[in-house]
Amino acid sequence: xxxxxxxxxxxxxxxxxxxxxxxxxxxxxxxxxxxxxxxxxxxxxxxxxxxxxxxxxxxxxxxxxxxxxxxxxxxxxxxxxxxxxxxxxxxxxxxxxxxxxxxxxxxxxxxxxxxxxxxxxxxxxxxxxxxxxxxxxxxxxxxxxxxxxxxxxxxxxxxxxxxxxxxxxxxxxxxxxxxxxxxxxxxxxxxxxxxxxxxxxxxxxxxxxxxxxxxxxxxxxxxxxxxxxxxxxxxxxxxxxxxxxxxxxxxxxxxxxxxxxxxxxxxxxxxxxxxxxxxxxxxxxxxxxxxxxxxxxxxxxxxxxxxxxxxxxxxxxxxxxxxxxxxxxxxxxxxxxxxxxxxxxxxxxxxxxxxxxxxxxxxxxxxxxxxxxxxxxxxxxxxxxxxxxxxxxxxxxxxxxxxxxxxxxxxxxxxxxxxxxxxxxxxxxxxxxxxxxxxxxxxxxxxxxxxxxxx
Amino acid sequence: xxxxxxxxxxxxxxxxxxxxxxxxxxxxxxxxxxxxxxxxxxxxxxxxxxxxxxxxxxxxxxxxxxxxxxxxxxxxxxxxxxxxxxxxxxxxxxxxxxxxxxxxxxxxxxxxxxxxxxxxxxxxxxxxxxxxxxxxxxxxxxxxxxxxxxxxxxxxxxxxxxxxxxxxxxxxxxxxxxxxxxxxxxxxxxxxxxxxxxxxxxxxxxxxxxxxxxxxxxxxxxxxxxxxxxxxxxxxxxxxxxxxxxxxxxxxxxxxxxxxxxxxxxxxxxxxxxxxxxxxxxxxxxxxxxxxxxxxxxxxxxxxxxxxxxxxxxxxxxxxxxxxxxxxxxxxxxxxxxxxxxxxxxxxxxxxxxxxxxxxxxxxxxxxxxxxxxxxxxxxxxxxxxxxxxxxxxxxxxxxxxxxxxxxxxxxxxxxxxxxxxxxxxxxxxxxxxxxxxxxxxxxxxxxxxxxxxxxxxxxxxxxxxxxxx
Numbered sequence: 001x002x003x004x005x006x007x008x009x010x011x012x013x014x015x016x017x018x019x020x021x022x023x024x025x026x027x028x029x030x031x032x033x034x035x036x037x038x039x040x041x042x043x044x045x046x047x048x049x050x051x052x053x054x055x056x057x058x059x060x061x062x063x064x065x066x067x068x069x070x071x072x073x074x075x076x077x078x079x080x081x082x083x084x085x086x087x088x089x090x091x092x093x094x095x096x097x098x099x100x101x102x103x104x105x106x107x108x109x110x111x112x113x114x115x116x117x118x119x120x121x122x123x124x125x126x127x128x129x130x131x132x133x134x135x136x137x138x139x140x141x142x143x144x145x146x147x148x149x150x151x152x153x154x155x156x157x158x159x160x161x162x163x164x165x166x167x168x169x170x171x172x173x174x175x176x177x178x179x180x181x182x183x184x185x186x187x188x189x190x191x192x193x194x195x196x197x198x199x200x201x202x203x204x205x206x207x208x209x210x211x212x213x214x215x216x217x218x219x220x221x222x223x224x225x226x227x228x229x230x231x232x233x234x235x236x237x238x239x240x241x242x243x244x245x246x247x248x249x250x251x252x253x254x255x256x257x258x259x260x261x262x263x264x265x266x267x268x269x270x271x272x273x274x275x276x277x278x279x280x281x282x283x284x285x286x287x288x289x290x291x292x293x294x295x296x297x298x299x300x301x302x303x304x305x306x307x308x309x310x311x312x313x314x315x316x317x318x319x320x321x322x323x324x325x326x327x328x329x330x331x332x333x334x335x336x337x338x339x340x341x342x343x344x345x346x347x348x349x350x351x352x353x354x355x356x357x358x359x360x361x362x363x364x365x366x367x368x369x370x371x372x373x374x375x376x377x378x379x380x381x382x383x384x385x386x387x388x389x390x391x392x393x394x395x396x397x398x399x400x401x402x403x404x405x406x407x408x409x410x411x412x413x414x415x416x417x418x419x420x421x422x423x424x425x426x427x428x429x430x431x432x433x434x435x436x437x438x439x440x441x442x443x444x445x446x447x448x449x450x451x452x453x454x455x
Numbered sequence: 456x457x458x459x460x461x462x463x464x465x466x467x468x469x470x471x472x473x474x475x476x477x478x479x480x481x482x483x484x485x486x487x488x489x490x491x492x493x494x495x496x497x498x499x500x501x502x503x504x505x506x507x508x509x510x511x512x513x514x515x516x517x518x519x520x521x522x523x524x525x526x527x528x529x530x531x532x533x534x535x536x537x538x539x540x541x542x543x544x545x546x547x548x549x550x551x552x553x554x555x556x557x558x559x560x561x562x563x564x565x566x567x568x569x570x571x572x573x574x575x576x577x578x579x580x581x582x583x584x585x586x587x588x589x590x591x592x593x594x595x596x597x598x599x600x601x602x603x604x605x606x607x608x609x610x611x612x613x614x615x616x617x618x619x620x621x622x623x624x625x626x627x628x629x630x631x632x633x634x635x636x637x638x639x640x641x642x643x644x645x646x647x648x649x650x651x652x653x654x655x656x657x658x659x660x661x662x663x664x665x666x667x668x669x670x671x672x673x674x675x676x677x678x679x680x681x682x683x684x685x686x687x688x689x690x691x692x693x694x695x696x697x698x699x700x701x702x703x704x705x706x707x708x709x710x711x712x713x714x715x716x717x718x719x720x721x722x723x724x725x726x727x728x729x730x731x732x733x734x735x736x737x738x739x740x741x742x743x744x745x746x747x748x749x750x751x752x753x754x755x756x757x758x759x760x761x762x763x764x765x766x767x768x769x770x771x772x773x774x775x776x777x778x779x780x781x782x783x784x785x786x787x788x789x790x791x792x793x794x795x796x797x798x799x800x801x802x803x804x805x806x807x808x809x810x811x812x813x814x815x816x817x818x819x820x821x822x823x824x825x826x827x828x829x830x831x832x833x834x835x836x837x838x839x840x841x842x843x844x845x846x847x848x849x850x851x852x853x854x855x856x857x858x859x860x861x862x863x864x865x866x867x868x869x870x871x872x873x874x875x876x877x878x879x880x881x882x883x884x885x886x887x888x889x890x891x892x893x894x895x896x897x898x899x900x901x902x903x904x905x906x907x908x909x910x911x912x913x914x915x916x917x918x919x920x921x922x923x924x925x
Contacts, residue, residue, distance in 0.1 A: 001474075003466055032505050175458035178465045197632065206653025391648040393629045394538040428461055435465075439472075443521050444531040 002146075003243060012165065016141045019244060023146035027109070030150070034108035037078065042143045044074045045118040046136050049125040053132035068126045075119050082108055087311035110150035112308055114143055116275055121157040123279055130158050138164050147240035153251035153271035160246050167245040177242030179431055184235025186434040189441045191405060192228035194398040195221040201390050203361055207370035211382035215374035217392075223357050224402040227256065230269070256353075256406040259345040261325045264353055272308070276301050299323045309360070314368065318359040325352060476517045486525070493519040532780025535631040542629075605760055612741060625691050625720055634778045636785070637692060639720045643785045644729040645775035649687040652700050656916045660704045663921035667908055668709045674895055677853075680908040681746050682714035683734070683862050686727055688912045689717040701912060713749045714912070715742045728788045731773020733832045736763060736791040739865035746870060750855075750907065756873060760793040766818055769825060777828040790831050792818070797872045801846040804837070805888055812845075812868055813837040836864035841884035845871035856898055858882060859909040860920055870907075878903065882923040893925045 002022035006015055028035040048071035055064040080088075085103040093099055121139070124130040133139040142164055148155050202210060202218020210218075234251035241248045251271050258264035265273050277286075284297045299320060306319020340348075358375070362368040373379065387393050404410065417423040477496070485492050494515030503509035521527065626638045627646070637644040650656055671678050682705070686692050690699075698716070705712065715738065717723055726738030734742065740760070747757045770787035792815065802809045813836040817823045823834065833839065839861050845868065852875040857863060859879050863870070871877035878901060885892045898906065914920045 001470070004470070029510050032507070032510075171458040171462065174462045178462050182465075205651055206655050209651055209653040386651075390651070391629050391632050391635065393542050394535050394632065396542055397538055424457060428457075431461075439521075440527050440531050440534070443518060443524060443527045 006244060007169075012167070013137070015244075016137055016164070019146075020137060020141045020144060023141070023144040023149060026146040027144065027149060031109050034106075034111075037082070037108055037111075038114060038144065039140075041075065041078060041114060041118055042136075042140050045071055045122045045143075046133070046139050048074075049122045049132050049139075050134070052122065052126050056126075056128070064126060068122060071122045072119060075115050075122075079111060079115050081105070082111055084307075084311045113154055114149060116154050116272075117156070118143055120154070120275065120279065124156070124158055130161050133157075133164075145241070145244075145246075147244070148237040148248065153234050153237060153248060153269075154275050155241075155248050155271070156275075159249055163246050169245040173245065174243050177239045177244075179427075180239030180242060181236050182239075182431045182435050182438075184232045184237075184239055185438045187228040187232030187235060187405065189232075189438040190434070191398060191402050192225050192232055193441065194395050195225035195228065195402060198392055198395055199225050199361075201392065203371070205390075207367075207374060208379055209382075209386075210371070210374040211380045211386075212374060212377040214382040214386065215371065219354050219357060219371075219375065220399070222361055223256075223354055224399070224406065226357065226360075227252070227406060228402065254406065254408055256350070257346075257408070258349055258353075259340075259342055260329055260349055261322065261352060262329055264349060265322070265326075272305065276305055280304060295327050298327055302326070312363065313365075314359055314363060317368075318356060321356055321359055472522060473517070475522060476520045477513070479520070482516070482520050486519070529780040529782055532631050533782045536779065536782055539629040539631075604763060608737075608763060609759070612737065612744075625723075627692060630779055630783055634775060634783070635692075636783065637686070637723070639724060642724055642729075644686070644723060644727070645779070645783060645785060646686040646692055647732055647775065647778070649693045650913065650916050650918075657700065657704055659917045659919070659922070660701060660912075660915045661707065663915040663919070663924070664704060664707050666921065666924050668707070670894060670906070671709050674898070676898055676903075677905040678710040678908075679749050679905070680708060680710055680712040681742070681749055681910075682712070682908075682915070683742060683911045684714055684717050685732065685911050685913060686717065686723050687732075689723065691717060691720060691723065705915075711749055713745050715745060728771070728773050728832070730771065730776040730783075730785060730788050731832055732775055733773070734862060734865065735788075736793045736865070739862070740793055742862070743866045743869050746866075746907070746909065747873065750873070750905070758795050758797075758869060758872065760795055762794050764792040764794060764819075766790040766792070766823075768821060769818075769823065769831065770827065771831050772828050773832060774830065777830075781828050790818070790835065792835065795869055795872070797868055798847045798849065800868065800871060803842075803844045804840050805842050812843070813864075833861065833864065836867070839864070839881055839884060840879075841881055841888035843867060843879045845874075845877045845879075847872065847875055850875050853905055854878075854901075854903045855905045855907060856880065856894070856901070856903045857907045857909050858894070858924070859907075860911055860914050862911055863909050876901075876903070881920065883920040886923045 002018065005022075006018050009015055009018060024035060024039075027038060031038075048067050051067045052064045052071075055061070055067065081103070082105050085105060089100050089102050121130070121133075121142070125132050133142075142155075142157055142160065145155075198221035199218050202214050203222065205214075231252040238248045238250070249271065251269060253267040253270065255264050255267035258267055281297055281301045284300065285293060286297065287294050289297070302319040302323035303316055304319070305322075306315040306317070309315045309318070355372075358371050359368055362371050414427060417426060482495060483493060484495070494512060496516050497503050497509050497512035499509050503512075624639070627635050628638070629635050630645070633648050635646050635648065637646050667678065667680060670676070684698060688698065688701075705714070715726070715734075717726070726734050726741065728735050744754075744757050748754055767789060769790050771790040772781065772787050776783055776785065776787075800812070802812050814823065814834050818835055823829075823831065830838075837843065852873065854876040855870075855874045855878070857867075857870065857877060857879045859867075859881060860883075861881075863879060867877075867879055878897075880892070880897075882892075894906065897903075910919070910921065
């Protein structure tokens, strides 16, 4: 309905208005109360950025800096209260033996994403990388834009600054948008949700009955689930953005073909890692400092990255785990030009990434330990019958689809096909089939929210 | 042009799929295929918006009334069946021969006595008396077995058909994510995916048992428990579900208990429908005999059926067949019914007086729905209800509260015939009817003497109805 209304009006401001209203309705559908919080967040950054620009234009850099700090404090304050308040109180109570009442606030959907977006806008205005946006509606359209509002990618203002006030919408763009949306839908519904059945069954079963084969199958399934779930959502967001005339940056670049942890993080959740790089790591000095300070910067950034994913210690451990791996990689290669053969580096990287998902998925230290023990066969093996009993056998072919789908192979085939005369017909038929199969899966599935909703 | 065509087609289809569902006025209330009620739109209000119920109802309504939903469900199940068949080709996922059978430590099957048929009017289980006893109830439609067969039936209960190979190999192959196909000596049977008997299952079972023990400690009620081991809880079907791991937990019960065990392949085929998750006339009668022996300590009270009614004109595709989206390759069951001489009852369902229990007469009149996948088990007896009470004129008899699940449907009137008042409570449904329901308080309020927990093992475990016990 929003797409139809969007194309019925001609002026860009009317299009932005429709997009904003549609986005607010979309958000209020899931968060009827916290929609107010998001609007307050937009107001906060709108006025702070206006103030920063005004004081900078009047050579009052200190006041502008004060406003920037004020804006960051408000943004992080909202995030702290709603996302980390109870985490802080629980740990404070544990440490001090006190019993402060928990806030018990529900986590507003997408708060981590839109807070990081608004912060990047205000910081970029302060750094004079982008022009201040004087039109509140335009800024609000950027922050609230529904395709990427609740689960990313984190779209920086600079990326779509031009398109917010001047964009061309063409049929080929719309076609590419629809195509990308359908592919994203298929990734989520056909692959991620099936992998989720295995992952949920294995992670949810009693640890003493989780043998080595099921443990590995469940872990690999979870690795595929989280990739296809999140990259599927990113595809849908990028596709919808394209339909509305916006070009968002890519968020994933086949992370499971990486040959090092550094490469993995260049390919995984690109918008988040580059956000931390540009707004935390580099301001801390990046790698242009003494080695100890450099490693401190890495550990701090990754602890924050972990914490961004959730208010729980396992996420912090997960972040620090990657910090450790990155430091080891850097120590290994600094000035030595060492190269590890692919036959070793690839499986080693995947093993390390897989173990990272154990830390990510297990909610307690006990869970991490028992799952790790399952992986090394401490609880024995599972007979094949358990696969039957858990009714997972029919899902095995989806591993094959997931393996192929996580490589550039399908895109290469499509590109190769595009040289043929009637290739478009095949591509369109393929997309129609993916859409129809996705419908079939959707109708038969229970509620399967995107994993990154909760971040 | 091609770009435009594709985009316009996609947007149009998305619009139609999205809006059509919400604007159509005639929305069916139930799905026969899935055996469940379908979501309906909640009226819009500020309150329903703020608490999210309106949004949920819109989403559920769109999913439940999607254009051609039954078709999509069937296609989905057929896809799963095809994938499973493909994966199963040339691969024997399970061969279960020679799995040792745990023994039932508590009791052996009771030997019923023939008799106790005089002095009571014959009823059809609906509370409606008929003129004579031992007279076939069926009309020309159902094929009535001669009463001589009752003796054979009783003998077969304790001495299963010799023709059947008791060491038969039980093979299982998955069909859908909720369903497997059993093959025992070329006979097919559907069975649900099982819960895993892991520590969580044992802990929850233990909590269920402790609830019963605590009730025993806190009150002076005469408490008993009877459990039903269903195919999905059998080690014959899922070897890792060794009942021996659950039995020590069950054995913590401080009250008399018993259970209907599956010890051999014939117990699967004989006691249960092949397309439905409920027991048939044989299984339910075995269960009844054990319950009466448990409650009264002797076999004299056990009633003997007058006749077995086979509804041959119906093709009974049960709940498990529906779970396959009506796509499993299996022959239908024959719906069966045991007719007893039963007293007159006053029946109440959820507090409202009812003339009959179930719809037997429709079946005898050959007037029962005959759609594939229709829920005949619950229609013949009675749908699951939160509270069903039976009252007989025998005021000297005890009164009984039965905490039960749908397995009891087949024998509720039969159990009730031994008591003055019998209250059957389904805890899961009772939660909706009376969220404050508590067993002890209810017993006192209703002045009941005895309590029987009559549940499938499944309902002691995570997600089972005992989680609602208070």
